[in-house]
Amino acid sequence: MTTYRIGQFAAKVGLSAYTLRYYEQEGLLMPHRDANDQRYYTEEDVKWLIFILHLKGTGMTMSQLKTYVKLRAQGDATIDQRLTLLHDVADEAHAQIRALQNNLAVLEHKIDWYQGKVDATIAEDESFEAYLNRLDQEEKHDRTNL
Amino acid sequence: MTTYRIGQFAAKVGLSAYTLRYYEQEGLLMPHRDANDQRYYTEEDVKWLIFILHLKGTGMTMSQLKTYVKLRAQGDATIDQRLTLLHDVADEAHAQIRALQNNLAVLEHKIDWYQGKVDATIAEDESFEAYLNRLDQEEKHDRTNL
DNA sequence: GCTTGCCTTAGAGTCCACTCAAAGGCTTAT
DNA sequence: ATAAGCCTTTGAGTGGACTCTAAGGCAAGC
Structure with missing residues (x-):
């Protein structure tokens, strides 16, 4: 071995x-x-x-990991506690992913906006705010026309 | 105002x-x-x-932010550099999301496995490894039977 | 007139998860 | 035989982004 x-x-x-x-x-x-x-x-x-x-x-901390390991060492009686702990960590991770995706969406809008400025496909002087608002309008429009 | x-x-x-x-x-x-x-x-x-x-x-660091702000202060001539910087940050963020999702998938499999043990829907003595392997098999099977 | 909120500079402290150093000693590989 | 790799304990250093303290001093509201 x-x-x-x-x-x-x-x-x-x-x-x-x-x-x-x-x-x-x-x-x-x-x-x-x-x-x-x-x-x-x-x-x-x-x-x-x-x-x-x-x-x-997943973002589990050292301290959570230590808790987990200790529970594990105590055998099957602690499975519920382990499940609770892992669920907490999973929930946190889901929240983190959502936050990351949300922030990334804003960043990518900004990238598109810059790209639009470079390509001159959006007005030279349209502000990012105005651009975001316009996107929101278009989104609404899209949703209405499904 | x-x-x-x-x-x-x-x-x-x-x-x-x-x-x-x-x-x-x-x-x-x-x-x-x-x-x-x-x-x-x-x-x-x-x-x-x-x-x-x-x-x-999105994970952009202080130092990247400072660079971004400095570029912004220099006017439109730096838009390309800003785009490059923001693209880098976006790529990093995408990678982070992927990693998080991947790690979370393992964690959730573990949760399912524990839950299976608690519900006695999986064998008392099936190891997590064996369980993961079984899942892989079932996944393959599912993919074949689309 | 006193409390609350703000101003400054400079520097120290906090948290987390490492990361390394020092010093002395043993073993394994060439 | 010598270097590389491992062992121990203890304690200090690192990096990033805050977070707070100290000390002394305006200024506005009750």
Whole structure:
């Protein structure tokens, strides 16, 4: 069975050895030790860490992750709590995506507006505000003419 | 015409007066001054700040914002550069949304898996890995049977 | 006349998640 | 044999965007 020493593991998962020791200190990832106390990581650890990275990637904080890990260690009795926690994180992530999309929409309107100025397809002197209002009108119009 | 003193403006836009002075120091927002050097903000400032907050909300950094503002101050000759900058920010934001959605998908699969365990609709001892694999299979199956 | 709100500059503190350094020691690879 | 890689503990540094304090001083409202 394949095992990895910390340096190899770090390279494999794209983290530094520092970070791996830090995660271990925080209780997120507990590698095995060989006879000389050197850490080694297994494929199981790869899967678990990748899962952790997915959770982190949703915006889950270190502190939430630590809570999750502690609950997990207490066995099936804590599944409800884990579900609650994960639901909270998922809700947050959904909100974040919505916010991001909303902000991005404004940014892309601005890009279009600049592009229009460059292409001279919109009036030289139409303000961004006026442009946004015009878009709103057109949107309304589109919606009415479905 | 309505104007706001810093405290009122802060309340209106949901930032602190500290932050507004900080933004001013960084050149993002330059309010007017009255005879006693007290700042006052106009509706124009409201619009501009809200736009800035949208940009920030896409992940645009302070430093990018400062660049943008500087370009803007130099007039129409810098529109191409502004477009390039905003495109970069938009691309980043799109990537962020994709990453978030991807990570969230994994999290939601995990939630479903826990829920399945609680409902006893999945086997007591099916691992998350096995569950993900099974989902992949079913997805493939679904795609084939369109 | 007192409180509240604002002004200035300069600098310190906060939060989060790392990231690195120092120092001394052991093991593994070439 | 020597370098590279790992081990420990403790503590300091980093980056970004605020956030607040101190100290001293106007100015408007009740």
